[in-house]
Amino acid sequence: MESWLKRSSNSFENTEGQVAKAKPEPEKFRLYLEDYVLIGFTSTSCNPPKALCFFCGEKLANSSMKPAHLQHHLKTKHGCHVDNPPDLFKRKLSEFRSSQDTMRKDSTTSAKALEASYAVSLLVAKAKKPFTIAEDLLLPAAVVLAETMLDKNAAEKLKTVPLSNDSVCRRVDTMGTDIVEQVVGKLSDSFSLQLDESTDVSGNAQLVAFLRYVDTDDIYEHILFCKSLKGKTTGEDIFDVVNAAFCENDLRWKSCSSICTDAAASMTGSAKGLIAHIKKENPDVMWTHCVIHREALASKKMSPVLHDILNSSIKVINVIKSRPLNARLFRRLCENMGAEHTQLLLHTEDTDWLAKLCYLADIFSKLNKLNMSLQGKDTSILNLYDKVGGFLKKAELWRRACAQEDFTCFPQLDDFLSSEDVDRAPVKLVIVGHLTKLIQDFHSYFPDMEEKSAQLDWVRNPFLLSKANRSKLPVTYQEKLLEVSSDRGLQMKFAMFTLTQFWVCVKQEHPDLGQKALEQLLPFASTYLCEASFAAMTVIKTKQRNRMSH
Structure with missing residues (x-):
């Protein structure tokens, strides 16, 4: 009976016959007593507390928080303070706490200075300014402002912010590496790539690559790298650089669903081009020819008559602009004539030549407007094809109107013809011929535009899709589209969200249909981001500042 009671104190039998152990008692630790101050000790704030000597800063374990142990420490290491009056110990404790507060304050100041250093470095990088500007201008200006508007103490704190050229360079490199790591970490099984190459002011070939990927709420795009091509x-050579970047970031070519480049031989060569090398790694990768490049190529050709007029006007412009004296005299001439503009307005008795020049000015203005509309971030093949298609419809309208000698669609030409006695027939033939060739060239560079645009109407707006267009899709997708088009909640989101945000949202409820739509929206349609990077590079890398670290 006694042995049974002894066993039951440690365990008990549950209803199923299993033995459950009793809960262990909570661990005990020693508490700090205020009298320990007279032995030279305070305590830490951790749990369990530790004894902290305020003479030397040494920490003793909680098990050592006994008067005998503390007395031993005082006698062996601080014997000069044994038997000192209580006021001395209290004063030493006060000094120790004061020094701790100072160290804590200094540590906080250093952390804030580091944070400020990163923030300023980011501003310098975004402004495309030399890294030396932070130390040479920004910091002195901030010190002057603080001393004038606040006080000298605030100015002294600002001086602790590390903003040397090397510091800013390290901050920018660190932030860049961290951002790329975050982007790579978000990549799913499919992403698209945009590539382009250009030569900088130093004569070095620079290769820029951007990624586009689907995140939790939208499609995002970000730079992957900017690297020099050594040879x-x-x-x-381009493939080797890109492949090295893929290996460095642990990216797989199988995940690269599409790539957008220009049509240079180095990119599209059937045997040795970049796309050919990539297809060896991923045969399913889709190549897109940059829409902006195609538009520029389609707009380039013109009839010999218009080409001669353009060359003549360029020669006149070069003569005027090549010498400052000519430019000043030309300005004075225009001012004396009461002209609206004072630069590069041409005056000649050849009215036929001027009429055609007016047309060139008008059509180039329209082409420039189209080119600008194709630029920008977050574009897809859908909206760029829409803009090119709209331009072609307008070009057809212009051709029909000009064939009837109605030139109101070209304002400068119309004003000139209204004020001058010009034979309109030859001008009409040249303009109609040029517009006809322009339309043909656009159709040549965009052969699949109308067909592909029609096929993707369900992506543009699943709520306005005609039955005929819906029937072109597999039955499984038709079923899902009918569900989506009948969902009023999704219809409200379609009005509130961007197209990419909407389909990411649809993917959560209808994975297959959402994924199919995102596959059409994911590819880059142009190399605008690369071109914008090269434009920024011309600002950053000048003749006086031709290294990336300055």
């Missing part, structure tokens, strides 16, 4: 710029 040639062949397709193989």
Whole structure:
């Protein structure tokens, strides 16, 4: 009976016959007593507390928080303070706490200075300014402002912010690396790539790559790298650089669903081009020819008559602009004539030549407007094809109107013809011929535009899709589209969200249909981001500042 009671104190039998152990008692630890101050000790704030000597800063374990142990420490390491009056111990404790507060304050100041250093470095990088500007201008200006508007103490604190050229360079590199790591970490099984190559002011070939990927709420795009091509710029050389970047970031070519480039031989060569090398790694990768490049190529050709007029006007402009004296005299001439503009307005008795020049000015203005509309971030093949298609419809309208000698669609030409006695027939033939060739060239560079646009109407707006267009899709997708088009909640989101945000939202409820739509929206339609990077590079890398670290 006694042995049974002894066993039951440690365990008990549950209803199923299993033995459950008793809960262990909570661990005990020693408490700090205020009298320990007279032995030279305070305590830490951790749990369990530790004894902290305020003479030397040494910490003793909680188990050592006994008067005998503390007395031993005082006698062996601080014997000069044994038997000192209580006031001395209290004063030493007060000094110790004061020094701790100072250290804590200094640590906080250093952390804030580091944070400020990163923030200023980011501003310098975004402004495309030399890194030396932070130390040479920004910091002195901030010190002057603080001393004038606040006080000298605030100015002294600002001086602790590290903003040297090397510090800013390190901050920018660190932030750039961290951002790329975050982007790579968000990549799913499919992403698209945008690539382009250009030569900088130093004569070095620079290769820029951007990624586009689907995140939790939208499609995002971000730079992957900007690297120099050390030797040639062949397709193989470009592939080696891109492949090295993929390996460095643990990216797989199988996940690269599409790539957008220009049509240079180094990119599209059937045997040695970049795309050919990529297809060896991923045969399913889709290549997109940059829409902006195609628009520029389609707009480039013109009839010999218009080409001669353009060349003549360029020669006149070069003569005027090549010498400052000519430019000043030309300005004075225009001012004396009461002209609206004072630069590069041409005056000649050849009215036929001027009429055609007016047309060139008008049509180039319209082409420039189209080109500008194709630029920008977050574009897809859908909206760029819409803009090109709209331009072609307007070009057809212009051709029909000009064939009837109605030139109101070209304002400068119309004003000139209204004020001058010009034979309109030859001008009409040249303009109609040029517009006809322009339309043909656009159709040549965008052969699949109308067909592909029609096929993707369900992506543009699943709520206005005609039955005929819906029937072109597999039955499984038709079923899902009918569900989506009948969902009033999704219809409200379609009005509130961007197209990409909407389909990411649809993917959560209808994975297959949402994924199919995102596959059409994910590819880059142009190399605008690369071109914008090269434009920024011309600002950053000048003749006086031709290294990336300055």
